[in-house]
Amino acid sequence: MSQLVRVQNFMVSIDGFGAGEGQSLEAPFGHAEPRGGRVADLPADLASWAFATASWPNRTQPGGTRGLDDYFVRDFAHNIGAEIMGRNKFGPQRGPWENLDWTGWWGDTPPFHTPVFVLTHHHRPSFTLADTTFHFLEATPAEALQQAKVAANGRDVRIGGGVATVRQYLEADLIDTIHVAVAPIEIGRGERLWTSHKDLLDRYHHESVPSPSGITHLIFWRR
Numbered sequence: 001m002s003q004l005v006r007v008q009n010f011m012v013s014i015d016g017f018g019a020g021e022g023q024s025l026e027a028p029f030g031h032a033e034p035r036g037g038r039v040a041d042l043p044a045d046l047a048s049w050a051f052a053t054a055s056w057p058n059r060t061q062p063g064g065t066r067g068l069d070d071y072f073v074r075d076f077a078h079n080i081g082a083e084i085m086g087r088n089k090f091g092p093q094r095g096p097w098e099n100l101d102w103t104g105w106w107g108d109t110p111p112f113h114t115p116v117f118v119l120t121h122h123h124r125p126s127f128t129l130a131d132t133t134f135h136f137l138e139a140t141p142a143e144a145l146q147q148a149k150v151a152a153n154g155r156d157v158r159i160g161g162g163v164a165t166v167r168q169y170l171e172a173d174l175i176d177t178i179h180v181a182v183a184p185i186e187i188g189r190g191e192r193l194w195t196s197h198k199d200l201l202d203r204y205h206h207e208s209v210p211s212p213s214g215i216t217h218l219i220f221w222r223r
Contacts, residue, residue: 003149004156007166007178009076011046016194017187018046018163023092046183049215057111068211072179081152083112084144086165087120090134097124104134115151117144119165141172163191170200178204178220 012018050056054064055073064070087093091102097120104110110132117135124136137144148157159169169175180197197218200206204220211217 003152003154004176005145005159005169005174006080006156007159007169007175007180008080009050009072010161010166010178010180010193011050011183012180012193013046013183013185013187015186015188016192016196017190018161018166018193020187020190023088023190045185046181049181049183049211049213052213065213068209068217069213069215072181072217077113079156080114080158081155082114082148083116083158083160084148084165084169085116085118085160086162087118088164089160089162090118096122100124103127103129115148116160117148117151119144141168141174145169145174163193166193173203176222178218180218180220182216182218184214184216 010018049069050073051058052065053070053073054066055070056064090104093099093102106129109130110116112132113130115133115135117137119139119141120136121138122136123138126133126135128134135147137147139147145157159166159175166175178200180193194200197206197220200220203223205223207219209217209219
C-alpha cells in the first residue's frame, strides 16, 4: 500500500475561510470563534457538525449522530502515522519561543497519538505529551514531509493545518487526497483556503457529498 499525504476533516466556510480575523489565545478562530454555543457575529460555526457525532473523541455524554458526518470523524485517525502543522495551529505565540510552558491547545493528552511536526522559523526543543511527540522544524514543505514520512513508518501523513500550511502543501503539489467539510456560513474575512474549490480541479478528481447536518463534504484525489 502506498504512503499517502492527506488533508482530513479540514473545515471551511462556504466562502472558503478556515478561520476568522483576529486570532488570539482567547479566540483561536478569531471573529469566527464559537461562544456559548454560537459563533460571534455568525449563526453557526465550522465544527458543530463534528461535535455532534457519536464518535467525537471529547464527547462526555452518550448519544450523538451517526451516518456520514460520523464516518468522517471516525476516519480522521485511520492509518495516520504522523502530522504536519503550522505554528499558527499549534498556538498563538509569534516570534521567538518565549514561553516554553505552552504545549498546545489540547491539554495533557493531545488527540494526535503520532509524531507531530510543527513548522516554525524559531528553534524549540521537542517534547512529548502522552503518546504524542512534537518536533519543531525550520524546513521547506518537502523537507518536513520527508521527515514525517520516515516517522510515519509506512502509514500516511496528515497535513493538519492551519490554512497557510495547507496552501503551502497544495502549492508544492505534495498532497494526494483532500477532505474538506464546508459549513453553510459566510465568515467574510480571515484565513482563506480558496476562492473556489474548482481551482483544484486541474489536478484532482472531485466529488461533493451533502450531509443532513447541512455540511457539504468535498473529496479530492489525484488525477
